[in-house]
Amino acid sequence: MKFGVVIFPGSNCDQDTVYVLRDILEQEVVTLWHKEIDFDGNIDVIVLPGGFSYGDYLRSGALAKFSPIMNRVIEFANNGGYVFGICNGFQILCETGLLPGALLHNMNQKFICKNVFLTPDSKTTALTTHLPKGRALKIPIAHGEGRYFADRETLAQMRINGQILFRYSDENGIVSESFNPNGAVENIAGICNERKNVFGMMPHPERASDDELGNTDGRLIFESMIKYIKENG
Amino acid sequence: MSEQTVTVETARELGLLPEEFELIKKYMGRTPNFTELSIYSVMWSEHASYKNSIKWLKTLPRKGSAILAEAGTENAGLVDIGDGMACAFKIESHNHPCAVEPYQGAATGVGGINRDIFTMGARPVAQLNSLRFGNLKHDRTRWLIKGVVKGIGNYGNAFGIPVLGGEVFFDESYNMNPLVNAMSVGLVKKDGVVSAISKGKGNPVFIVGSSTGKDGIHGATFASADITEDSADDIPSIQVGDPFQEKILLEASLEVIKTGALVGMQDMGAAGIICSTSEMSEKGGHGMRVNLDKVPLRQKNIEAWEILLSESQERMLMVVQKGREKDVEDVLNKWDINYAIIGEVTEGDFLEFFFHGELVAKVPASTLVLGGGAPVYDREYREPAYYKEYKKFDINKVPEPQDLIEVAKQLISHPNIASKRWVYEQYDTMIGTGNMTTNFPSDAGVFNLKGTNKALVMTVDCNSRYVKADPEVGAMIAVSEAARNIACTGAKPLAITNCLNFGNPYNPEVYWQFVHAIKGMGAACEKFDTPVTGGNVSFYNQASIGGKEEAVFPTPTIGMIGLLENKNHHTTLAFKEKGHMIYLIGKSHNDIASSEYLYSYHGIKQSPAPYFNLDEEHRIQTALLELISKNLVQSAHDVSDGGLFIALLESAMPRNLGFDITTDAEIRTDAFLFGEAQGRIVVSVSTSRETHFIDYMVANKIPFTALGHVTKSEIRVDDVSFGFISDMKQVYDTALEAMVTGQPAK
Numbered sequence: 021m022k023f024g025v026v027i028f029p030g031s032n033c034d035q036d037t038v039y040v041l042r043d044i045l046e047q048e049v050v051t052l053w054h055k056e057i058d059f060d061g062n063i064d065v066i067v068l069p070g071g072f073s074y075g076d077y078l079r080s081g082a083l084a085k086f087s088p089i090m091n092r093v094i095e096f097a098n099n100g101g102y103v104f105g106i107c108n109g110f111q112i113l114c115e116t117g118l119l120p121g122a123l124l125h126n127m128n129q130k131f132i133c134k135n136v137f138l139t140p141d142s143k144t145t146a147l148t149t150h151l152p153k154g155r156a157l158k159i160p161i162a163h164g165e166g167r168y169f170a171d172r173e174t175l176a177q178m179r180i181n182g183q184i185l186f187r188y189s190d191e192n193g194i195v196s197e198s199f200n201p202n203g204a205v206e207n208i209a210g211i212c213n214e215r216k217n218v219f220g221m222m223p224h225p226e227r228a229s230d231d232e233l234g235n236t237d238g239r240l241i242f243e244s245m246i247k248y249i250k251e252n253g
Numbered sequence: 254m255s256e257q258t259v260t261v262e263t264a265r266e267l268g269l270l271p272e273e274f275e276l277i278k279k280y281m282g283r284t285p286n287f288t289e290l291s292i293y294s295v296m297w298s299e300h301a302s303y304k305n306s307i308k309w310l311k312t313l314p315r316k317g318s319a320i321l322a323e324a325g326t327e328n329a330g331l332v333d334i335g336d337g338m339a340c341a342f343k344i345e346s347h348n349h350p351c352a353v354e355p356y357q358g359a360a361t362g363v364g365g366i367n368r369d370i371f372t373m374g375a376r377p378v379a380q381l382n383s384l385r386f387g388n389l390k391h392d393r394t395r396w397l398i399k400g401v402v403k404g405i406g407n408y409g410n411a412f413g414i415p416v417l418g419g420e421v422f423f424d425e426s427y428n429m430n431p432l433v434n435a436m437s438v439g440l441v442k443k444d445g446v447v448s449a450i451s452k453g454k455g456n457p458v459f460i461v462g463s464s465t466g467k468d469g470i471h472g473a474t475f476a477s478a479d480i481t482e483d484s485a486d487d488i489p490s491i492q493v494g495d496p497f498q499e500k501i502l503l504e505a506s507l508e509v510i511k512t513g514a515l516v517g518m519q520d521m522g523a524a525g526i527i528c529s530t531s532e533m534s535e536k537g538g539h540g541m542r543v544n545l546d547k548v549p550l551r552q553k554n555i556e557a558w559e560i561l562l563s564e565s566q567e568r569m570l571m572v573v574q575k576g577r578e579k580d581v582e583d584v585l586n587k588w589d590i591n592y593a594i595i596g597e598v599t600e601g602d603f604l605e606f607f608f609h610g611e612l613v614a615k616v617p618a619s620t621l622v623l624g625g626g627a628p629v630y631d632r633e634y635r636e637p638a639y640y641k642e643y644k645k646f647d648i649n650k651v652p653e654p655q656d657l658i659e660v661a662k663q664l665i666s667h668p669n670i671a672s673k674r675w676v677y678e679q680y681d682t683m684i685g686t687g688n689m690t691t692n693f694p695s696d697a698g699v700f701n702l703k704g705t706n707k708a709l710v711m712t713v714d715c716n717s718r719y720v721k722a723d724p725e726v727g728a729m730i731a732v733s734e735a736a737r738n739i740a741c742t743g744a745k746p747l748a749i750t751n752c753l754n755f756g757n758p759y760n761p762e763v764y765w766q767f768v769h770a771i772k773g774m775g776a777a778c779e780k781f782d783t784p785v786t787g788g789n790v791s792f793y794n795q796a797s798i799g800g801k802e803e804a805v806f807p808t809p810t811i812g813m814i815g816l817l818e819n820k821n822h823h824t825t826l827a828f829k830e831k832g833h834m835i836y837l838i839g840k841s842h843n844d845i846a847s848s849e850y851l852y853s854y855h856g857i858k859q860s861p862a863p864y865f866n867l868d869e870e871h872r873i874q875t876a877l878l879e880l881i882s883k884n885l886v887q888s889a890h891d892v893s894d895g896g897l898f899i900a901l902l903e904s905a906m907p908r909n910l911g912f913d914i915t916t917d918a919e920i921r922t923d924a925f926l927f928g929e930a931q932g933r934i935v936v937s938v939s940t941s942r943e944t945h946f947i948d949y950m951v952a953n954k955i956p957f958t959a960l961g962h963v964t965k966s967e968i969r970v971d972d973v974s975f976g977f978i979s980d981m982k983q984v985y986d987t988a989l990e991a992m993v994t995g996q997p998a999k
Contacts, residue, residue, distance in 0.1 A: 029588065032684060075496070076497075077497070130678075131679050131681070133679070160683050160691070162683060227684075227686055230701075232820065233689055234689070234691070235692045
């Protein structure tokens with residue numbers, strides 16, 4: 021499969037993502053500079069990586085939305101292409117409207133970086149279908165604006181459509197406010213769009229994909245995605 | 254050249270001594286104008302010239318087979334780590350700015366040290382920091398720590414560098430003067446190193462990055478004076494950081510290097526344009542002609558001397574091969590980064606600065622810099638009276654408390670012992686996917702060198718209370734503890750960088766501390782074969798409040814790197830499972846001198862440095878590395894602040910295990926559990942390896958004691974229950990947050 025990893029000025033998880041996809045998962049990867057508007061049409065998945073695009077001084081993702089490449093990403097998604105936003109990528113996808121809701125400042129008003137546990141919710145998406153059953157995943161977070169918010173109607177709709185990918189939980193999969201690191205509504209850590217081809221999550225699966233770092237739970241998410249897309253196109 | 258008349262009084266106002274003013278006149282053959290005098294004032298400030306420290310710094314061991322750039326020759330030390338790769342690393346202080354504006358002070362400290370690394374062509378991969386604050390009960394201290402931690406976090410997180418280690422220490426002596434020392438570690442291919450040099454007549458000089466404003470003017474001079482009641486008036490001396498600009502500058506700089514069009518580059522740090530132009534020119538034996546009208550400015554009504562001295566952040570000076578300008582411009586345009594060609598390299602020694610068509614300053618580069626014409630002083634020093642007083646301490650006069658469980662609980666919740674989680678969770682510790690200690694906690698930071706069998710190990714250490722008690726021994730301990738932390742991961746120490754934080758060097762008693770700390774550091778670096786690759790001196794860490802001088806604890810922070818040759822030998826500090834045996838390598842001593850226990854629990858602040866023996870320390874560390882390479886230990890953790898009990902607790906907590914130990918009848922129990930005698934390491938050994946372990950220790954005559962074993966969760970000392978690990982952990986994890994925020998932690 022072929023992945024395109026977008027690099028905005030200020031992206032800083034782009035090389036980590038490329039390393040996991042190319043060196044660990046042995047996929048074909050191209051990087052896409054934010055000024056590129058004519059990229060290869062054979063890309064299967066576009067990844068928007070973590071970082072502080074354009075400094076994120078205004079509101080995370082608010083400027084990246086106007087970047088030249090984003091019109092093409094939106095077009096790509098509207099044509100059914102897979103788009104995966106991690107952390108800042110998730111924020112950008114919410115800013116563009118490809119994903120519902122918004123990411124607010126963490127409840128404690130501080131940046132938080134630590135391992136957390138995620139429990140998959142929807143079982144029918146590319147990211148979650150092939151995850152091991154009945155076990156929470158240990159994946160790190162690293163963000164200042166990661167508190168997911170959507171209004172009640174949107175949330176209800178998302179639940180019905182199976183758009184909630186992950187919720188923060190404890191290591192046994194128990195979802196409770198005590199295990200919510202940032203105050204996200206309903207402990208939501210990741211979501212997808214109604215069509216299930218655009219994904220966003222605040223935790224960083226690429227940081228939990230290398231055996232040498234002692235945690236490969238994140239790799240399971242990429243592997244699920246690759247397997248699903250190979251099977252379902 | 255016009256402007257205001259310059260007198261010895263003007264010189265004094267700029268922080269220069271009358272004899273320095275005379276020397277300047279001698280060098281120039283005339284009286285300098287104001288701009289020129291300003292140039293000398295910053296270049297000859299303590300911060301830029303090391304005039305009061307260089308004599309002693311030169312006594313430190315600086316050579317070694319792996320050293321690629323010796324101390325003082327480039328912006329950071331450079332060490333060969335094999336496979337064609339080199340490690341650039343350095344530590345630097347940003348104490349004075351943080352004392353008046355903690356957020357920006359800390360942020361720009363992080364920015365500055367990272368520029369020192371990538372200005373050499375190395376990509377920064379890890380960050381460490383060493384922080385010292387006053388009493389947390391003071392509002393000011395809480396304001397400082399919140400600001401500093403947020404500043405470090407917001408800058409480093411956006412720039413995209415993980416924090417792999419650090420230390421935080423609290424003591425009244427830092428009430429007015431917090432210490433903020435930041436260390437950065439970078440990687441570069443040995444053949445890709447860039448030098449801070451300017452040469453080749455006619456080569457164009459580029460300024461790249463942020464526009465220049467009035468921020469940070471006289472910052473180097475500000476950092477070379479005591480903090481006073483009026484220091485807040487110096488706030489315009491403090492720079493403002495922009496991590497986004499730094500990230501772009503990093504990527505653009507590394508890409509410019511790839512074009513091969515670069516002659517040399519240096520970032521603009523302390524003393525701004527004047528520092529970079531003079532240091533690069535002096536090194537290359539050329540002059541430079543600069544048109545200050547070309548420098549992109551962020552404000553109007555700015556004078557020539559202000560442009561020269563401005564410490565606006567995120568700027569780089571690049572000297573480019575004539576004719577290759579376009580290659581460089583293409584890269585800079587790709588990254589949409591601001592730049593301008595501001596001048597060219599000339600023959601001779603003179604730096605000439607033009608402004609509004611007029612020559613505003615003409616100075617010989619060599620007279621400005623360290624190793625050139627900058628003054629070097631031999632300061633007098635005198636043993637302070639307290640030194641002998643501290644040695645009169647007698648443990649027998651300290652009553653042993655009845656309830657040691659109470660002592661343990663008090664220590665665990667002391668901010669110097671408790672978890673620094675509230676601090677480090679605000680830092681991105683995992684970006685770059687190289688941090689091997691997130692899931693395998695170790696005594697030092699371990700960075701995975703992807704695609705090799707190796708890892709780079711790093712730490713920052715200094716127990717400044719020991720240094721105060723005995724500067725020579727204390728500094729030896731600082732180096733030894735750093736080496737011990739590196740050894741506990743399974744790695745061999747390679748080299749150090751130092752950040753020397755002291756009071757006013759013109760005070761002979763302060764200078765005595767400095768001289769003796771250097772002597773101790775040198776001896777220990779010789780022993781561990783860890784040359785000093787550079788660093789930073791920060792004097793004037795003292796407050797003059799109401800006429801009373803109050804210096805910080807002398808704090809020679811050691812930043813050390815080491816190499817783990819085989820990643821499979823990466824050793825963690827965590828006990829692995831119930832039933833494993835616990836041993837202490839090294840000897841127990843009837844010693845509580847300078848321990849946190851003595852200082853905080855008993856309130857006894859005058860005692861000598863704890864037990865320490867350099868040869869013993871070295872033998873024990875060498876033995877540990879062998880034990881690790883033979884796979885004979887399951888975990889290794891050094892005994893440091895808080896003593897043996899705290900070390901055991903720290904090994905037990907990661908996996909929620911407990912321990913059951915027996916103390917030594919020959920030694921006071923409080924000294925056994927909480928004393929801080931040096932040269933001790935706690936290891937756990939699996940039952941299947943125990944015989945081999947003992948055989949090795951006996952055969953090599955390494956002192957060791959069986960302490961007990963790992964339990965499921967209970968902590969027992971001499972058959973008395975100290976409670977359960979989960980309860981201790983709860984206190985340990987949340988105590989600092991509760992103190993900083995005034996709220997119980999979640």
